[in-house]
Amino acid sequence: MLTTTKERICNILNKLIPLFLAFLVGAIFALIIGFNPFDVYARIIKGGFFSTNNLMMTLGFACPIIMTGIATAFSFKAGVWNIGIEGQLYIGAYAAALVGGGYYGISSLGLPSYIHIPLAILTGALFAALYALIPALLKALLNVNVVVSTMMLNYIATGLTNFMCKAIHQGDQSYDSTYAVMDTAILPKLDSRFRVTYAIFIAIAIVVVITFILKRTKFGYEVNAIGRQLEFAEATGMRVKKKIIILFLVSGVIAGIAGATEVLGVNKNFTPGMSGDPGLGWEGYFVAVLANNNPIAVFIIAIIFGGFRYGSISAQSQIGMPLDLLNIIKATMILFYAIRYFKPESRIFNIFGTKKTAAALSDSKEEAEQNV
Amino acid sequence: MSAIMRVEKLTKKFGDFTANDSIDFEVKKGEIRAIIGENGAGKTTLMNMLYGLLQPTSGQIYFDEKPVKMHSPADAIANGIGMVHQHFKLSPSLTVYENILLGIEIKKEIKLGKKAVKLPIIDNSTERKKVDELIKKYNFNLDPDTKIRDLSVGARQRVEILKMLYRDVKMLILDEPTAVLIPQEIDELIETIHGLKRMGQTVIIITHKLEEVKRCADTISVMRRGRMIGTVQNDDEATSEKLAEMMVGRPVLLSVIKSGKPVNSEKVLYEVSHLSGKNSEGRMVVNDVSFKIHENEILGVAGIEGNGQTELMYLLTGLMKPAGGSVKINGQEVLQMYPDQLRKNGLGIVPEDRYLQGLCLSMPVSSNLIAGYHGQEKFCHHGIMDKKSIRKNMDKLVDEYDIRLSKDDPEVSQLSGGNGQKVIIAREFSSDPSVLLMSQPTRGVDVGATAFIYKNILRMRDENKAILLISSELSEVKSLADRIIVFHNGEIVGEFIADEVSFYELGLYMSGAKSMRDPA
Numbered sequence: 059m060l061t062t063t064k065e066r067i068c069n070i071l072n073k074l075i076p077l078f079l080a081f082l083v084g085a086i087f088a089l090i091i092g093f094n095p096f097d098v099y100a101r102i103i104k105g106g107f108f109s110t111n112n113l114m115m116t117l118g119f120a121c122p123i124i125m126t127g128i129a130t131a132f133s134f135k136a137g138v139w140n141i142g143i144e145g146q147l148y149i150g151a152y153a154a155a156l157v158g159g160g161y162y163g164i165s166s167l168g169l170p171s172y173i174h175i176p177l178a179i180l181t182g183a184l185f186a187a188l189y190a191l192i193p194a195l196l197k198a199l200l201n202v203n204v205v206v207s208t209m210m211l212n213y214i215a216t217g218l219t220n221f222m223c224k225a226i227h228q229g230d231q232s233y234d235s236t237y238a239v240m241d242t243a244i245l246p247k248l249d250s251r252f253r254v255t256y257a258i259f260i261a262i263a264i265v266v267v268i269t270f271i272l273k274r275t276k277f278g279y280e281v282n283a284i285g286r287q288l289e290f291a292e293a294t295g296m297r298v299k300k301k302i303i304i305l306f307l308v309s310g311v312i313a314g315i316a317g318a319t320e321v322l323g324v325n326k327n328f329t330p331g332m333s334g335d336p337g338l339g340w341e342g343y344f345v346a347v348l349a350n351n352n353p354i355a356v357f358i359i360a361i362i363f364g365g366f367r368y369g370s371i372s373a374q375s376q377i378g379m380p381l382d383l384l385n386i387i388k389a390t391m392i393l394f395y396a397i398r399y400f401k402p403e404s405r406i407f408n409i410f411g412t413k414k415t416a417a418a419l420s421d422s423k424e425e426a427e428q429n430v
Numbered sequence: 431m432s433a434i435m436r437v438e439k440l441t442k443k444f445g446d447f448t449a450n451d452s453i454d455f456e457v458k459k460g461e462i463r464a465i466i467g468e469n470g471a472g473k474t475t476l477m478n479m480l481y482g483l484l485q486p487t488s489g490q491i492y493f494d495e496k497p498v499k500m501h502s503p504a505d506a507i508a509n510g511i512g513m514v515h516q517h518f519k520l521s522p523s524l525t526v527y528e529n530i531l532l533g534i535e536i537k538k539e540i541k542l543g544k545k546a547v548k549l550p551i552i553d554n555s556t557e558r559k560k561v562d563e564l565i566k567k568y569n570f571n572l573d574p575d576t577k578i579r580d581l582s583v584g585a586r587q588r589v590e591i592l593k594m595l596y597r598d599v600k601m602l603i604l605d606e607p608t609a610v611l612i613p614q615e616i617d618e619l620i621e622t623i624h625g626l627k628r629m630g631q632t633v634i635i636i637t638h639k640l641e642e643v644k645r646c647a648d649t650i651s652v653m654r655r656g657r658m659i660g661t662v663q664n665d666d667e668a669t670s671e672k673l674a675e676m677m678v679g680r681p682v683l684l685s686v687i688k689s690g691k692p693v694n695s696e697k698v699l700y701e702v703s704h705l706s707g708k709n710s711e712g713r714m715v716v717n718d719v720s721f722k723i724h725e726n727e728i729l730g731v732a733g734i735e736g737n738g739q740t741e742l743m744y745l746l747t748g749l750m751k752p753a754g755g756s757v758k759i760n761g762q763e764v765l766q767m768y769p770d771q772l773r774k775n776g777l778g779i780v781p782e783d784r785y786l787q788g789l790c791l792s793m794p795v796s797s798n799l800i801a802g803y804h805g806q807e808k809f810c811h812h813g814i815m816d817k818k819s820i821r822k823n824m825d826k827l828v829d830e831y832d833i834r835l836s837k838d839d840p841e842v843s844q845l846s847g848g849n850g851q852k853v854i855i856a857r858e859f860s861s862d863p864s865v866l867l868m869s870q871p872t873r874g875v876d877v878g879a880t881a882f883i884y885k886n887i888l889r890m891r892d893e894n895k896a897i898l899l900i901s902s903e904l905s906e907v908k909s910l911a912d913r914i915i916v917f918h919n920g921e922i923v924g925e926f927i928a929d930e931v932s933f934y935e936l937g938l939y940m941s942g943a944k945s946m947r948d949p950a
């Protein structure tokens with residue numbers, strides 16, 4: 059609950075300072091490897107945002123990150139530390155690639171686009187949700203730590219799809235991949251010149267729906283309570299276990315759609331490295347953390363991240379800047395974000411190593427430990 | 431005697447809300463000062479400023495005649511001011527002496543020529559000795575080697591006090607120390623406080639129990655709505671009635687007046703039979719408990735805390751798996767139901783631990799006021815929350831139950847302790863349940879509000895409800911209840927008509943000296 063302007067200003071400053079510090083660290087690394095940081099940043103920002111064409115490319119990169127970010131934030135909101143979005147995305151992408159690629163006799167059915175595309179997306183969503191059901195049941199029935207189970211399932215998902223792609227469903231390319239997606243299953247682009255497909259509307263719809271669920275529904279009310287105070291949620295009769303399962307399923311569906319639309323619209327086949335480095339699931343995790351699990355903030359930050367992704371690609375092609383520089387910046391941003399620099403009640407600049415910062419950190423740690 | 435601590439024009443604002451308004455106040459060396467005031471009067475806020483937890487918006491604090499500025503509790507302790515909170519900050523797996531020296535451990539030293547060099551190793555025997563000396567000096571009933579988790583609440587509190595004394599504080603602040611204690615521990619605490627005074631300590635104590643104030647304070651300061659109203663000597667003139675009037679600003683009726691409406695013994699509204707429950711270690715903590723509550727009846731549960739009352743409440747409110755038995759509301763079996771289903775079936779629940787189960791601290795008051803009822807048609811249509819009616823519900827209850835808010839719909843964490851409790855009371859009473867289960871309903875609540883809650887409990891009784899009242903305060907149970915059952919070791923060991931039993935008799939059953947179970 060923000061009310062006073064002072065609190066609001068503190069809040070904005072607390073968001074901007076990590077951004078600034080992260081770019082500072084990035085600048086140091088840029089200098090070390092012999093680039094002018096101003097030049098690099100100017101190119102990234104210009105390449106990512108400064109023209110309609112660039113923005114259209116940026117949106118294309120942002121689209122899956124919006125979805126994985128929302129999938130992560132939705133679980134995190136309830137204190138369920140589901141970091142398995144990456145794995146679920148792989149499963150969803152793979153299932154969609156099989157349907158889209160016409161495997162198992164689907165190619166001979168002669169499906170029209172308006173059936174083939176939704177069928178492929180829904181199959182991806184379904185399989186991803188089923189995959190998400192594994193950690194959900196492990197948590198609900200055996201109280202297995204979610205971080206551990208989802209993390210391991212990520213490795214299993216990438217390994218499994220990699221293996222199946224090589225051993226069973228290898229297509230006609232010289233590299234490991236499935237058969238190309240049939241024309242009837244290709245998710246069209248808004249404009250053939252740019253990366254962004256109609257999936258962006260699905261992403262926006264997801265943002266709207268999830269915002270509505272969290273803000274206005276009974277389910278959202280309960281998710282908020284579960285994430286804040288588990289004992290209270292139980293004492294007021296919210297079926298916590300059931301809710302955790304639903305959360306996993308919804309996150310899985312969204313992750314599956316993200317994977318499916320990437321395959322059907324952008325990549326047009328499944329390849330084992332389709333998610334990039336860091337993977338789209340992890341980008342979503344970064345975004346959710348920075349957005350403090352607020353869906354609207356996820357949407358905005360995901361677009362910024364998409365811009366960075368595209369901008370650094372153009373910086374790479376122009377001056378040979380390594381893409382990893384941006385990953386350093388993103389990772390340090392999260393580190394710096396963990397610190398509360400300003401508090402409304404303190405007059406002085408409250409940075410690094412003061413007792414209050416330490417207290418604030420340990421408080422938030424305690425909060426985290428309370429949760430699932 | 432001179433003032434050890436003095437504050438001048440001390441003001442604390444939270445946003446636009448003034449919690450402490452230009453307070454002038456002093457405490458003399460070596461006295462016991464009680465601070466009383468309604469819920470939300472600003473007592474905790476004032477003390478938090480003295481202990482460095484909050485920074486004043488304006489004004490000055492003087493300690494030992496020197497102006498002091500404290501940015502943290504560490505600063506306050508360095509200046510000689512200590513405070514013990516209601517929620518203890520001890521490490522359960524460490525011993526008493528380890529907890530007391532936490533953060534200021536004594537290191538082993540070795541002599542290298544003439545220089546003593548500190549090693550990064552804790553000198554346990556010296557630590558132990560020092561703490562033991564301190565315990566002896568203040569005559570505290572504690573063993574330095576006990577682990578905290580094996581101590582009673584009262585003993586833990588003494589450890590917290592020792593922690594402050596070890597750090598050489600000259601003034602000790604206790605914020606509602608008795609709220610968590612059983613009557614016998616309260617006696618011990620008051621004894622401890624008198625002992626501290628004899629050793630030259632200055633003590634500030636906050637409590638809502640005027641009877642405790644009368645027993646331990648030298649002087650009494652009264653706060654009302656952020657202002658310091660005045661300080662009086664604790665003499666015969668300072669009667670409970672007069673103090674209550676100073677706090678509230680108008681006369682308060684302190685005694686409980688029953689209507690005399692008879693219990694309707696024809697109609698059983700709530701029936702518990704052969705209820706048992708095991709805790710996580712497999713011990714039977716509620717053992718074959720049976721009782722009935724009739725229409726127009728309040729059944730009181732007396733007992734020393736930790737004898738199964740907490741678990742009984744868990745069983746009855748669907749938070750613990752029963753080992754057997756049955757519970758019926760109006761003839762309908764409700765034993766395995768979830769808390770929201772129970773509420774739907776006409777049960778009102780005031781849980782014992784308000785900050786764990788009763789309230790969600792980081793959610794706004796309006797959301798807390800519907801919790802447990804949030805799925806009912808009144809607040810929710812087809813899974814969508816009705817914002818308007820939630821808002822209206824809050825406005826109505828805040829007004830009706832006099833919940834003091836510092837701004838529009840704040841988070842519950844920003845409410846004073848007593849006002850938090852009022853949120854629960856308002857929520858559960860306003861749902862018009864047919865059976866009401868309450869545990870410690872007036873803990874931390876001021877005299878005025880306590881009287882208000884009592885009045886409402888009695889009103890509900892007269893409106894054909896059945897009420898279960900669990901309280902560690904024997905006088906509360908005895909003055910409100912029609913019938914009393916006594917808990918000991920998870921069993922009912924006695925049952926009495928409230929008006930026909932003495933405190934002494936109840937005490938015998940509570941302590942286990944007498945029992946109806948085995949008349950040996």
Ligand SMILES: Nc1ncnc2c1ncn2[C@@H]1O[C@H](COP(=O)(O)OP(=O)(O)OP(=O)(O)O)[C@@H](O)[C@H]1O
Nearest residue numbers: 444449469470471472473474475836844846847848
């Ligand atoms: N962090 C905060 N933000 C906003 N308002 C606050 C905050 N802390 C306290 N308040 C408000 O300041 C007022 C005084 O609170 P305080 O806790 O000092 O009362 P109290 O006298 O200790 O009451 P109680 O007897 O119920 O414990 C209350 O109205 C409370 O709502």
Ligand SMILES: [Mg+2]
Nearest residue numbers: 473474846847
């Ligand atoms: Mg208080």
